Structure formats: structure tokens, C-alpha cells
Amino acid sequence: MLLSKILLPTLKDAPQEAEVISHKLMLRAGMIRKVASGIYTWLPMGLKVLRKIENIVREEMDASGAQEVFMPMVQPRELWEETKRWDKMGPELLRIKDRHDRDFCLGPTHEEVITDVIRSTVKSYKELPLNIYQIQTKFRDEVRPRYGIMRGREFLMKDSYSFNMDEESLQETYLTMRDTYKKVLERMDLEYKISAADSGAIGGDSSEEFHILADNGEDTIAVSDTSEFAINTELLLKDGEDIKSLEGKPSPDGKGTIQIKKGIEVGHIFKLGEIYADAMKANVLNNEGKASTLFMGCYGIGVSRLVAAAIEQNNDEKGIIWPHSIAPYDINIIAIGYDKNKEIASASNQLYLQLKEMGYEVLLDDRKDGYGTKIKDSELIGIPLNIIIGKQFIENKEVELKSRSGESSINSIADIETILEFFKDK
RNA sequence: CGGGAUGUGGCGCAGCUUGGUAGCGCACUACGCUGGGGGUGUAGUGGUCGUCGGUUCAAAUCCGACCAUCCCGACCA
Incomplete structure (x- = not known):
């Protein structure tokens, strides 16, 4: 590409609205332009990087045996009623009406849609396990979007959903995804931690978060100074305790002492168990010919957030220092x-x-x-x-x-x- | 939603206290010189001063409402 031809509006000074380094550099390097709060256009240089990361994620997902699909962004109310989430979710679920006055929402996640697809297409245990993924734009009407692309309202995410016959099979897929995410982050040369986490609104049995270590991270994690152990401090704090008091205490895994680090959550893997399949009556016949509720897992990785996270971890006073695998x-x-x-x-x-x-x-x-x-x-x-x-x-x-x-x-x-x-x- | 702040050309800013018809740096256009760390000369382009209303002979400046954006908090794969 000739520099004289490319649309690359670099800036000497960062716009006043940018606070954190990745946001400033993405604006200055002509990667993105803001359209509204938390909503951005990706310009050619930014899109190059986004696609590189997307492709790394896609290659590793394919290698893990997962299959790619593409689901709609606009989803009907009825599906969300089935899981009761139409009422449970707050205003972060952006609701819209079509011309016939029918209710829809912009998909913040896709458990309902994928479960609907699977229950209507998969009938036998012989077709399982399945791990289905997509790389798609999500919309969450965040209370407070911030830090540019890092916490946007509209963002690019790889989300996958596994369907398994039993707990053991789910565990196997879960570990495969855990391993896949490690490969993705290692290919990007990023320093990260896997920490036990709260499963939040998605629900389910257990979950782990993948954090990119960076000073501007929004999450605070406790890591052991001698082992691989890490945990989101939310899970460690008792009532009234503050984060500083954790530092130096013995690590919960019995090895070493706790250090407090800031992290950017770029991935989250969940074992959902039967909750969604149960609510939506997603069953298949088992080897005895009886209806059996599916076990599900879901696995998200923030593709656009990874762009910002990579910059947070790789920059100097001159600008961005891309890890080679994701350089534009x-x-x-x-x-x-x-x-x-x-x-x-x-x-x-x-x-x-x-x-x-x-x-x-x-x-x-x-x-x-x-x-x-x-x-x-x-x-x-x-x-x-x-x-x-x-x-x-x-x-x-x-x-x-x-x-x-x-x-x-x-x-x-x-x-x-x-x-x-x-x-x-x- | 609570607290704080900002809005003047593409970006960074001054002007506002004390009202008099908008300015600086960068960028941009033309031509020349220069060509290994954002060089330089000359001549230019570009702004209903966030929006609406009020006060006034006169509003970027004073008053009011609204909107947008950012930061802290609460919230959140």
C-alpha cells in the first residue's frame, strides 16, 4: 500500500476526549474515529489489526474443532422470554420495535438464538458434542462506555456455545476452549492471567476470566507471586475489606503470597450446565432413546477489546509497538x-x-x-x-x-x- | 442515575472576569527552497463560537433551558 493513497489521518495531538493510552494512540494513529459515545468507525489501519486478531481467533477455533456460523444481531423478544431474560436484563439490553410494533432487541449475547437453532436441528446424542462459534458485532447499552474501544457499546466478539450430553463431555470442551484461548493470546505475544471469576448475569456453575495485564485495566486480580494462581478480587473480598489489605496475604492456593494486578478482561469461559437448555427445552435422545437435557458451555473473547489491550501492553512515548503477529x-x-x-x-x-x-x-x-x-x-x-x-x-x-x-x-x-x-x- | 468538568475551523488551544462583530500553533491549498528526526519562505482556504431562547443599541462573552462528550462512583461477558 502506498502511504500517499491510504486513508490514514494521523494526529500530532490526541483529542481531549481520550484519557487512556490505547485510546489516544488509536485516535492518533488514524485507526478509529468516534461516531457516538462507545460507537466507532474502524478506519483502514485499525481494521487491518482487527482482522489480524480475528483471523488468529478463527484459526485457533477451527483447529479446536469448533464450527463457525453467523447469527443475527436483531433478535425477537419471544426467545428472550423463554429464558426470562427479557425482564431480568436492564436497559443494557437495547430494545427496539419493528414496523409491525413487534419487540426485538439488539443481541448482547446469543445463548437464546443458538439454543433455538440446536434444539430444532439436533435430535440425537450421536451428533454431539458440538461447539458452535461466530465472530460478530454485539451491542450492549453500557451505563458508561469508556476508554474508547476498550469498553464500547458496540464491539466485536467471538462467542461460542458448546452442547454436550453430560458434565464430563462439557468439562472436556471447556478445557479445550481454555487451551485454545491460551494459544490465541500466546500467538499475540500478550502477557495474561487466567483467573477464577464470578459467573454474573450469564449464570452457570463456574467460570474463568482471561486478563491481559495492564496498568489501565478495569479489573483487579489477585495473583500468587510463585504459582499460576489468579483470582478476581471480587471473589476474595469479605464485606468491608478493601483491596489493599489482600496484598501480601498467603495465596488461597497455598503457594506464595498475593500480589494485586490490574487486568483487562478479554476472555471469559463458562460452564452453563443445564440452565438454558432446561428453560428452552433443548433435548436430544440418549442411547436409551430417552429425552435428555443438553449441557452447555459458552466461551467469549473480545476481539475489538484485544486491539486496545494489545496497545496498553505494547507502547512507548513514540507510539504503538505491535507484536508482529498483529501488526497492520x-x-x-x-x-x-x-x-x-x-x-x-x-x-x-x-x-x-x-x-x-x-x-x-x-x-x-x-x-x-x-x-x-x-x-x-x-x-x-x-x-x-x-x-x-x-x-x-x-x-x-x-x-x-x-x-x-x-x-x-x-x-x-x-x-x-x-x-x-x-x-x-x- | 449521583458527583465533577468540558464544548470556539480537522487536532491542540487563547479570547469570556470587565459585551463592541473571532485569534494563535499544527494541519490543509498554490508556488519555491530543503530532503536522514514532524524543515522553511511567500500567498491563500476554512468557523451560524454545541443548540434554542432571554437581556441589550450590540452577545463567543451576561442569564435560562436543553443537547453532546469526557472523568469518578454505582453497574457490567
């Missing part, structure tokens, strides 16, 4: 004097095509700006590798390689091998 582009070719110097222009064009042919996603900064402007933009949007073609190219056919993380070297432009070295261990 791999390489930025900074051509100094592209519009004036034919040698530079043709060498840049050639390198650009060559790298693209090799399968890299490449930007070419062909704009009529100086080096300062170009490198500042590149550092702001966090491209992992810059290849600078300028004076040294004219003098002796050399380019500078400069990574976002700090390393740099001078190489012959013919030495593509060295350029690619950079990506070897990524």
Missing part, C-alpha cells in the same frame, strides 16, 4: 525524496514489489515529506520494520533497516536475506 503491515519502506529522485523512486518501487511477491504486507512511504515526518508516522502506527532508502542508497546502494523495537543496521539493498532475517524468529 510487516514492513514500511521509507523513501526519502521519492518525488524528486528517480533512482530512489525506482529502487523503492522495485523493493516494494519484491517484498510483496514474497508474501509480506508492505507500505511504501512515497509522500512528499521529509524523513522526520515519515519515521514519526511509522513509529506512531507501530510498523515492526522500516527500510530507509535515502542518501546512503545514492552513495553506495545501501539501505538502513530500523526496527520499531530499536535495532538498526546498514545493508546492501541487494541483501534481501538480511532484511528477512529480521522476521526469522517472529
Whole structure:
């Protein structure tokens, strides 16, 4: 992609409305624009990252044996009446009417819809277990949207629902999902914790949250300083106790002492058991030919929230430092004097095509700006590798390689091998 | 919903106390110089000062209502 063509409105100053670093940087890097409180348009650079994360999630879900579907965002009241949630849920459930005055809501989650699909299509235990997922826009009319994309009202989420014959099978799927989420976060190079959690409005037996560790996190978790153990502090506090008092106490798992960390909840997995299947009469025939209520699990991961969380964990005073697996582009070719110097222009064009042919996603900064402007933009949007073609190219056919993380070297432009070295261990 | 704050060109801000018809930096347009850390010269474009109403000869400025946005709290996969 040519920088002169892309819609990339970078900003020197962050708009006043932005408070946390990820919000500021997403606005400054031209990734998003606000449409209304908690509702955003994703611009090309932001969408690139969103899609990268979405694809990692999709690949790992597919690898786990889950199957992708796509459910509607608009859902009829009747389904929500079945589980009593039409009345139970507050104004965060955005209710709307169609032209015939029939009630609908914008889906904040999809247990009702998927359970309706499964009960009408699956009749025998032989078809189970099933794990069905979708990657879709959710709407929750949050009391207070904040921190930009981090807590929006409209957001992109991967949600999956498993249907199992019994508790043991559910446990198996649950652990598979737990493992899948670990793989997703590891591929994104994010530091995270899995903590025991309250199952909240979704209900069910037990649940665990996946937290990205970051100072701006909205959740407070207690982690052991010596073991893997972590727990949401909500579950640890007795009445009247404050969070500070937990620090230094013995960890509930008996290993080490408690440390308090801030985390961004990006994933939540639940064992729902029979509650939804029971309410909606979702049964199949078991091997004795008798109706048997399904056991369900549900597993959510916030795709758009992961974009913000990744930035919270990977930035410096210059801008974003994308983990390579989710960077919008791999390489930025900074051509100094592209519009004036034919040698530079043709060498840049050639390198650009060559790298693209090799399968890299490449930007070419062909704009009529100086080096300062170009490198500042590149550092702001966090491209992992810059290849600078300028004076040294004219003098002796050399380019500078400069990574976002700090390393740099001078190489012959013919030495593509060295350029690619950079990506070897990524 | 309770508490706090903000709203002046795309972004950051000044002007408001003490009313007199809108300004600065960046960005943007044209041309030139420059071309390895947001360079520079000249000439330009762009704003019903959040909205509506009131006071006044006159309102960005004073008064009222409303709207929007942000922060803290309560709430929340």
C-alpha cells in the first residue's frame, strides 16, 4: 500500500476526549474515529489489526474443532422470554420495535438464538458434542462506555456455545476452549492471567476470566507471586475489606503470597450446565432413546477489546509497538525524496514489489515529506520494520533497516536475506 | 442515575472576569527552497463560537433551558 493513497489521518495531538493510552494512540494513529459515545468507525489501519486478531481467533477455533456460523444481531423478544431474560436484563439490553410494533432487541449475547437453532436441528446424542462459534458485532447499552474501544457499546466478539450430553463431555470442551484461548493470546505475544471469576448475569456453575495485564485495566486480580494462581478480587473480598489489605496475604492456593494486578478482561469461559437448555427445552435422545437435557458451555473473547489491550501492553512515548503477529503491515519502506529522485523512486518501487511477491504486507512511504515526518508516522502506527532508502542508497546502494523495537543496521539493498532475517524468529 | 468538568475551523488551544462583530500553533491549498528526526519562505482556504431562547443599541462573552462528550462512583461477558 502506498502511504500517499491510504486513508490514514494521523494526529500530532490526541483529542481531549481520550484519557487512556490505547485510546489516544488509536485516535492518533488514524485507526478509529468516534461516531457516538462507545460507537466507532474502524478506519483502514485499525481494521487491518482487527482482522489480524480475528483471523488468529478463527484459526485457533477451527483447529479446536469448533464450527463457525453467523447469527443475527436483531433478535425477537419471544426467545428472550423463554429464558426470562427479557425482564431480568436492564436497559443494557437495547430494545427496539419493528414496523409491525413487534419487540426485538439488539443481541448482547446469543445463548437464546443458538439454543433455538440446536434444539430444532439436533435430535440425537450421536451428533454431539458440538461447539458452535461466530465472530460478530454485539451491542450492549453500557451505563458508561469508556476508554474508547476498550469498553464500547458496540464491539466485536467471538462467542461460542458448546452442547454436550453430560458434565464430563462439557468439562472436556471447556478445557479445550481454555487451551485454545491460551494459544490465541500466546500467538499475540500478550502477557495474561487466567483467573477464577464470578459467573454474573450469564449464570452457570463456574467460570474463568482471561486478563491481559495492564496498568489501565478495569479489573483487579489477585495473583500468587510463585504459582499460576489468579483470582478476581471480587471473589476474595469479605464485606468491608478493601483491596489493599489482600496484598501480601498467603495465596488461597497455598503457594506464595498475593500480589494485586490490574487486568483487562478479554476472555471469559463458562460452564452453563443445564440452565438454558432446561428453560428452552433443548433435548436430544440418549442411547436409551430417552429425552435428555443438553449441557452447555459458552466461551467469549473480545476481539475489538484485544486491539486496545494489545496497545496498553505494547507502547512507548513514540507510539504503538505491535507484536508482529498483529501488526497492520510487516514492513514500511521509507523513501526519502521519492518525488524528486528517480533512482530512489525506482529502487523503492522495485523493493516494494519484491517484498510483496514474497508474501509480506508492505507500505511504501512515497509522500512528499521529509524523513522526520515519515519515521514519526511509522513509529506512531507501530510498523515492526522500516527500510530507509535515502542518501546512503545514492552513495553506495545501501539501505538502513530500523526496527520499531530499536535495532538498526546498514545493508546492501541487494541483501534481501538480511532484511528477512529480521522476521526469522517472529 | 449521583458527583465533577468540558464544548470556539480537522487536532491542540487563547479570547469570556470587565459585551463592541473571532485569534494563535499544527494541519490543509498554490508556488519555491530543503530532503536522514514532524524543515522553511511567500500567498491563500476554512468557523451560524454545541443548540434554542432571554437581556441589550450590540452577545463567543451576561442569564435560562436543553443537547453532546469526557472523568469518578454505582453497574457490567
